[in-house]
Amino acid sequence: MTAVTVAAQVATRSADLQLSAEPGSITAVVGPNGAGKSTLLQLVSGQLRPSAGEVRLGDTLVAVPGVHVPTHRRRVAVLEQRALLFDHLDVLDNVAFGPRARGVRPAAARRRARAELDAVGCGDLAARRAWEVSGGQAQRIALARALATDPQVVLLDEPLAALDASVAAAMRSLLRERLRAEHRTTLLVTHDALDALALADALALVEDGRVVDAGPVVDRLTRPRGSFVADLVDVNLLPGRLCAPDRLDLPGGDHVTGLASGPGPHPGPHPSPGPGSQLGNAPDAAQAPGATGFACFAPAAVAVHADPPGGSPRNHWAATVATVEPRGALVRLRCVLADGSPVAADLTLAAAAEGGLTPGRRVWLVVKAAQVTLYAR
């Protein structure tokens, strides 16, 4: 098993990317469009040279200005949105191609290819031409082809994005099964929280050409530290100051009562944002009173009242409705608190219509304390 260490800059893309992925770990790489996720993978694969800094696979320095180990000598396998099989070869020879290129004899390469095709459920397609298979089958075959080369590192760049939902679900299960069995260090670029949760041990967030946060995937998805991940998992996130473990003060004077959520044990490997970075897991001392923290709660937990709520529930905030959007059988209300913080609420169509909840309307938002988690940055 091989560690992946990137501490590299790409001047033409304004990227300065630092990441250490532990041997055998699966790291989901998330971030906005154009943030630098593919750039990170290209530095590891060798498709891109750093302008400064270095890339290491295990103990081997594969890129530093002046030294560039080419992709085919890095023992990395890349799987992208589109399978890109060789049309002139049949499916078996597509998969046997990698072992053959590494000097494995033809009969042994074909035996390996057959085993890999069986492992992805495509053994019966071996004799077909590459253009005679469906998109979902092609992606399974591409996975077999990638793993047949015995890569030290697997790079998956949105491997499910081009598949329809049911095919993607089957491919997600297959990836989970194969990657877990193989224990190969994997970087997975995805825009899908479910993929990250289902497949990865760790999450790395890339924004503006930097890895701005990295840590255990369950922690990072259940306790987001910023709006990108909060949007990814579709929760409300209010930043403020933790003045007690169960109370967060918001910048505008409102406060939030909730359940304190500690870091908890997170066994298994996880990445760090690289050796020179100031980022990483927050120490427990950060939970001292006055520390920056967050309140996190689901849009479905927010009740919307036209008048001040009776009984003074602990979390009630004055807000203004900004937008009203249909969401299947529900309506997503986007509201703004006094300090400008956005809060989303999901209501039934009937509740939204009865309340006359249109943009500009002043409302009261109520959330039960038991449905809010509070944690330090």
Ligand SMILES: Nc1ncnc2c1ncn2[C@@H]1O[C@H](COP(=O)(O)OP(=O)(O)OP(=O)(O)O)[C@@H](O)[C@H]1O
């Ligand atoms: N071949 C290229 N030549 C020059 N600049 C590029 C090239 N590819 C990407 N970039 C730029 O580098 C930056 C990072 O792009 P990158 O493709 O790594 O982002 P990303 O996070 O993978 O985005 P997306 O989610 O849209 O795929 C962007 O500003 C992009 O415009």
